[in-house]
Amino acid sequence: MINFHVDRSSSVPAYAQLVRQVREALRIGTLRPGDQLPTVRSVVTSCTVNPTTVLKAYRELELSGLVEARQGAGTFVSGTLGHADPHVMARLRGSLARWLGQAREAGLEDEDVQALLASVIGENAALRNKEGAA
Amino acid sequence: MINFHVDRSSSVPAYAQLVRQVREALRIGTLRPGDQLPTVRSVVTSCTVNPTTVLKAYRELELSGLVEARQGAGTFVSGTLGHADPHVMARLRGSLARWLGQAREAGLEDEDVQALLASVIGENAALRNKEGAA
Amino acid sequence: MINFHVDRSSSVPAYAQLVRQVREALRIGTLRPGDQLPTVRSVVTSCTVNPTTVLKAYRELELSGLVEARQGAGTFVSGTLGHADPHVMARLRGSLARWLGQAREAGLEDEDVQALLASVIGENAALRNKEGAA
Amino acid sequence: MINFHVDRSSSVPAYAQLVRQVREALRIGTLRPGDQLPTVRSVVTSCTVNPTTVLKAYRELELSGLVEARQGAGTFVSGTLGHADPHVMARLRGSLARWLGQAREAGLEDEDVQALLASVIGENAALRNKEGAA
DNA sequence: GTGGTCTAGACCACG
DNA sequence: GTGGTCTAGACCACG
Numbered sequence: 001m002i003n004f005h006v007d008r009s010s011s012v013p014a015y016a017q018l019v020r021q022v023r024e025a026l027r028i029g030t031l032r033p034g035d036q037l038p039t040v041r042s043v044v045t046s047c048t049v050n051p052t053t054v055l056k057a058y059r060e061l062e063l064s065g066l067v068e069a070r071q072g073a074g075t076f077v078s079g080t081l082g083h084a085d086p087h088v089m090a091r092l093r094g095s096l097a098r099w100l101g102q103a104r105e106a107g108l109e110d111e112d113v114q115a116l117l118a119s120v121i122g123e124n125a126a127l128r129n130k131e132g133a134a
Numbered sequence: 135m136i137n138f139h140v141d142r143s144s145s146v147p148a149y150a151q152l153v154r155q156v157r158e159a160l161r162i163g164t165l166r167p168g169d170q171l172p173t174v175r176s177v178v179t180s181c182t183v184n185p186t187t188v189l190k191a192y193r194e195l196e197l198s199g200l201v202e203a204r205q206g207a208g209t210f211v212s213g214t215l216g217h218a219d220p221h222v223m224a225r226l227r228g229s230l231a232r233w234l235g236q237a238r239e240a241g242l243e244d245e246d247v248q249a250l251l252a253s254v255i256g257e258n259a260a261l262r263n264k265e266g267a268a
Numbered sequence: 269m270i271n272f273h274v275d276r277s278s279s280v281p282a283y284a285q286l287v288r289q290v291r292e293a294l295r296i297g298t299l300r301p302g303d304q305l306p307t308v309r310s311v312v313t314s315c316t317v318n319p320t321t322v323l324k325a326y327r328e329l330e331l332s333g334l335v336e337a338r339q340g341a342g343t344f345v346s347g348t349l350g351h352a353d354p355h356v357m358a359r360l361r362g363s364l365a366r367w368l369g370q371a372r373e374a375g376l377e378d379e380d381v382q383a384l385l386a387s388v389i390g391e392n393a394a395l396r397n398k399e400g401a402a
Numbered sequence: 403m404i405n406f407h408v409d410r411s412s413s414v415p416a417y418a419q420l421v422r423q424v425r426e427a428l429r430i431g432t433l434r435p436g437d438q439l440p441t442v443r444s445v446v447t448s449c450t451v452n453p454t455t456v457l458k459a460y461r462e463l464e465l466s467g468l469v470e471a472r473q474g475a476g477t478f479v480s481g482t483l484g485h486a487d488p489h490v491m492a493r494l495r496g497s498l499a500r501w502l503g504q505a506r507e508a509g510l511e512d513e514d515v516q517a518l519l520a521s522v523i524g525e526n527a528a529l530r531n532k533e534g535a536a
Numbered sequence: 537g538t539g540g541t542c543t544a545g546a547c548c549a550c551g
Numbered sequence: 552g553t554g555g556t557c558t559a560g561a562c563c564a565c566g
Contacts, residue, residue, distance in 0.1 A: 013548085013549060013550085016146075019145075024253065027245055027250070028246075028249050049551095052549090053550060084240055084242050095233055099233055100251075100255065106226060107218050108218050108223075111215070112162075119227070120227060149557090174539065185539090185560090186320075186556095189539075197331055206538050206564080207539085280414055282542075283541080284413035284414075296514075307554085309552085309553075318545095319554090320541095320542075320555095326554085340552075340554070342553060350510070360510070360518065361522060365522050368519075368523065375486050376491075378523055379425070380429045380430075383426035383427075383430050384430055385516070386426055387495070388499050392506070415564060453566095455566090
């Protein structure tokens with residue numbers, strides 16, 4: 001079962017952090033259709049947030065068709081995100097982990113690594129736009 | 135000069151997006167001490183945000199010692215973030231770009247890629263915590 | 269609870285006056301960790317300022333670690349300033365009050381008294397600098 | 403001749419800092435009618451401010467009748483503030499300096515001392531208001 | 537022309 | 552009800 005964590009000092013709203021964590025888990029396959037999400041009550045105690053915050057996150061996930069609340073039973077994953085082959089995913093994950101190891105050895109911090117990926121993705125998008133226009 | 139963009143549909147507040155973009159540019163070396171940030175008014179027109187939103191972002195950067203506002207003159211980078219050797223940074227960027235190429239070929243979307251990195255970073259941190267405790 | 273007052277004719281910005289009053293209250297022990305600050309809305313009505321002005325003050329105090337805003341709950345003192353023994357503080361306060369009485373009898377106004385203290389502090393600092401250099 | 407200093411990190415505008423310093427010097431007798439203020443040019447270089455900032459301060463002092471600009475000659479003190487006997491003033495200054503010595507020994511910082519005076523003055527004012535009303 | 541303060545007021549996040 | 556973000560826009564401080 002997914003293990004939520006909420007960073008109160010972040011400028012991202014708490015409910016959005018929960019939504020993002022579910023989406024990420026769906027992307028990397030940690031969460032699959034049929035899996036149960038933590039109960040609202042358990043998130044309230046583990047993350048010290050208000051029930052309405054959790055409800056807002058779950059409602060947003062439900063509206064995008066990713067989860068389904070079953071009265072009295074709990075909230076369950078009902079959709080998927082990303083469709084890559086799990087084996088390919090595992091391979092890519094491995095090579096990315098190796099890359100991260102090198103980055104760490106070179107002294108890069110988490111924020112450096114994230115900035116680098118953001119930059120490479122952005123550059124990539126710019127390139128494709130150009131090609132698309134050409 | 136850095137080129138801001140604000141995604142209004144994001145749950146990340148506009149001012150926080152600006153802050154993050156400056157921090158990322160400092161991380162990857164696109165922005166260096168002495169460089170001028172866009173004037174408040176230019177960001178207002180280019181990103182169609184309110185002056186106070188830009189000022190809030192610039193003020194937060196100033197309080198963390200990264201930029202310096204000189205009244206009547208502009209806002210200038212005055213600090214650094216991340217201290218990796220630019221050559222090493224360039225090499226790592228290159229290998230990450232190649233990895234991204236493979237990921238794209240395998241059908242991964244931006245959100246997949248970001249989720250993967252977040253997951254690998256998290257796993258890595260957990261490992262190091264364990265080692266630290268041992 | 270601290271009672272703010274804002275002097276609109278002062279050249280000190282309203283938000284800075286609020287910040288200063290909190291800092292002074294922390295110094296003299298009127299405000300202690302755990303105490304709640306007035307709600308943003310109550311300051312708005314009592315001092316007839318704008319919510320953003322109060323928020324700016326509270327945010328600055330929060331960034332310097334002196335208070336903590338809990339959304340939906342209020343803003344609370346979370347830090348301290350000055351560490352003098354309350355008893356010593358009370359004694360010094362008493363002798364200063366007596367001194368002020370004499371000053372008033374001699375016809376000194378508030379501004380005279382403040383100027384005198386500023387001057388004595390400055391002289392004192394100059395002396396210590398000299399000693400430090402010697 | 404008065405020696406200006408401008409704290410750029412203060413929230414008090416630069417021009418207001420200059421005005422305040424002249425007023426304080428008049429209060430404590432450091433500056434007397436007939437004394438010359440520094441030339442605009444010299445303040446510009448010593449405090450690295452813009453000529454217009456100095457001019458604004460001098461103009462404000464002139465409007466309140468405290469100084470007089472003589473074309474081609476300079477700016478001169480033409481008024482007074484506070485009317486205490488210099489000998490009394492010197493005596494009060496001495497006792498305040500002794501009090502400050504005790505405060506310093508007790509570990510109080512500048513900000514503590516200023517907060518204490520502000521508090522004692524405020525209390526005093528409250529008392530007099532009550533008496534006035536009675 | 538550049539940054540900074542502030543108002544009046546809408547609307548959101550959270551408890 | 553509490554803090555937080557944001558807009559539209561006036562006006563000030565400074566170079």
